[in-house]
Amino acid sequence: MLKQDEFSYRRGVLACEKANLSGIAEIHGTPAYIYSRRAIVSRFREYEDALAGLPHHICFSVKANSNLAVLRALASEGAWFDIVSGGELYRVLSAGSPAGCVVFSGVGKTEAEIRFALEQGIHSFNCESEAEIETISRIASSLGRDASIAIRVNPDVDPATHPYISTGLREHKFGIDIACAEAVYHRASQLPGVVPEGVSCHIGSQILDAGPLLETAEKAIALIERLCARGLRMRYLDLGGGLGVPYRPAQSAASIPAFIQGLREKLSGLDLALMLEPGRSIVAEAGVLLTRVLLVKQNGGKTFVIVDAAMNDLIRPALYRAHHEIIPVKEPAGGELMEADIAGPICETGDFFARHRQMPHVTAGDLLAICTAGAYGFVSASNYNSRPRPCEVLVEEARVLLVRKRETYEDLIRGESLDRDPGAKQRFDPSNPNIVHTDLEDDRLTCHFRPGSA
Ligand code: LLP
Numbered sequence: 001m002l003k004q005d006e007f008s009y010r011r012g013v014l015a016c017e018k019a020n021l022s023g024i025a026e027i028h029g030t031p032a033y034i035y036s037r038r039a040i041v042s043r044f045r046e047y048e049d050a051l052a053g054l055p056h057h058i059c060f061s062v063k064a065n066s067n068l069a070v071l072r073a074l075a076s077e078g079a080w081f082d083i084v085s086g087g088e089l090y091r092v093l094s095a096g097s098p099a100g101c102v103v104f105s106g107v108g109k110t111e112a113e114i115r116f117a118l119e120q121g122i123h124s125f126n127c128e129s130e131a132e133i134e135t136i137s138r139i140a141s142s143l144g145r146d147a148s149i150a151i152r153v154n155p156d157v158d159p160a161t162h163p164y165i166s167t168g169l170r171e172h173k174f175g176i177d178i179a180c181a182e183a184v185y186h187r188a189s190q191l192p193g194v195v196p197e198g199v200s201c202h203i204g205s206q207i208l209d210a211g212p213l214l215e216t217a218e219k220a221i222a223l224i225e226r227l228c229a230r231g232l233r234m235r236y237l238d239l240g241g242g243l244g245v246p247y248r249p250a251q252s253a254a255s256i257p258a259f260i261q262g263l264r265e266k267l268s269g270l271d272l273a274l275m276l277e278p279g280r281s282i283v284a285e286a287g288v289l290l291t292r293v294l295l296v297k298q299n300g301g302k303t304f305v306i307v308d309a310a311m312n313d314l315i316r317p318a319l320y321r322a323h324h325e326i327i328p329v330k331e332p333a334g335g336e337l338m339e340a341d342i343a344g345p346i347c348e349t350g351d352f353f354a355r356h357r358q359m360p361h362v363t364a365g366d367l368l369a370i371c372t373a374g375a376y377g378f379v380s381a382s383n384y385n386s387r388p389r390p391c392e393v394l395v396e397e398a399r400v401l402l403v404r405k406r407e408t409y410e411d412l413i414r415g416e417s418l419d420r421d422p423g424a425k426q427r428f429d430p431s432n433p434n435i436v437h438t439d440l441e442d443d444r445l446t447c448h449f450r451p452g453s454a
Contacts, residue, residue: 287374
């Protein structure tokens with residue numbers, strides 16, 4: 001049932017590489033995101049190996065998993081990065097990578113983000129409107145810089161994926177209609193401070209069949225040929241991300257080598273560097289969300305397995321009705337299955353991880369692994385219901401590294417302040433016997449707890 005080599009049962013217990021997940025839960029608690037370094041690196045190398053001999057850059061899409069240790073692991077393999085915000089640039093720099101290996105995508109960049117990116121010296125911007133190109137031109141000129149830009153064209157190709165993550169149709173907000181692109185390139189080439197030298201596309205995510213991606217490449221290459229005929233020199237083609245992964249045992253996704261082979265054929269004979277921005281296909285299968293069963297209850301003739309993770313920790317099932325395989329950490333002995341809904345503690349019916357799922361019998365205290373959670377998992381986690389976000393753990397062979405601490409209650413209120421009501425201190429001197437006293441200074445409330453009580 002487990003497709004990922006890096007997660008398998010070893011002596012009856014689910015392990016990530018050589019570290020067993022029940023041991024990790026003992027040390028770091030649950031819910032916890034667990035990533036296999038080997039899985040991340042090996043998916044990245046699949047891209048690199050398939051692209052050998054072609055000028056290229058694999059720009060990992062930071063939005064899929066922005067943990068510094070994950071970025072560092074990929075950087076050490078030669079990854080470049082695709083970012084969509086100033087915060088993501090800050091993360092890439094904090095992970096020790098140079099700005100020169102960063103491509104900045106996104107349909108709405110602020111002036112402050114553009115300035116930050118230019119000052120740091122990123123490789124290029126993928127621009128999605130004429131207004132954005134003009135803003136970059138103005139800011140770059142004021143800084144005395146020339147910004148390399150690609151125009152993200154909207155090729156009107158249906159990626160056949162969930163409508164929320166489909167981006168390449170004409171009616172979407174993304175990119176510039178490919179039919180108008182030539183004129184936009186022409187105008188951009190006359191502006192100071194910007195050098196249009198790339199074409200970029202991204203038609204959507206979780207695309208299981210490479211067909212639409214290859215069709216997009218064809219349309220983009222035809223555009224590049226038309227631009228060259230007009231005397232514009234294009235140096236690179238950025239095809240975005242999008243290659244999907246199997247979330248169900250019966251699902252199959254185009255393999256990385258087969259997809260790249262298809263691209264190679266289309267690119268042969270062209271003097272172009274290829275850029276790709278994969279996120280999910282590198283990290284999704286490399287991670288699980290580890291959670292503990294709080295209780296099992298019957299309601300309305302149904303069985304509910306209530307776990308300690310919730311929609312705030314992994315929102316994909318609630319948001320897209322996404323399927324994730326969920327398996328017990330203790331290897332099931334076989335035998336009869338039960339049908340259950342697996343749900344979190346949040347007071348929303350949408351707070352579920354699985355519905356009507358056939359699964360081995362579990363009881364309170366058992367650990368479950370929610371599979372294929374390495375992409376768009378932690379990065380979309382929130383503090384909804386004032387739940388501290390989970391910790392993140394990176395496993396390398398038998399080494400278990402805590403790469404992000406579990407948040408604390410203090411983290412939850414960091415940055416908040418009370419109003420200037422002079423009665424606030426009294427009101428917040430609560431009757432809670434565990435709070436010894438509170439300080440209110442400069443609008444900042446500090447609660448001092450009885451040792452051992454919080
Ligand atoms: N490049 C651009 C411009 C993107 O917008 C995206 C993803 C990527 C690259 C990476 O695509 P990937 O290789 O990961 O498919 N939260 C959703 C996925 C949103 C994807 C948004 N854009 C989910 O959980 O399925």
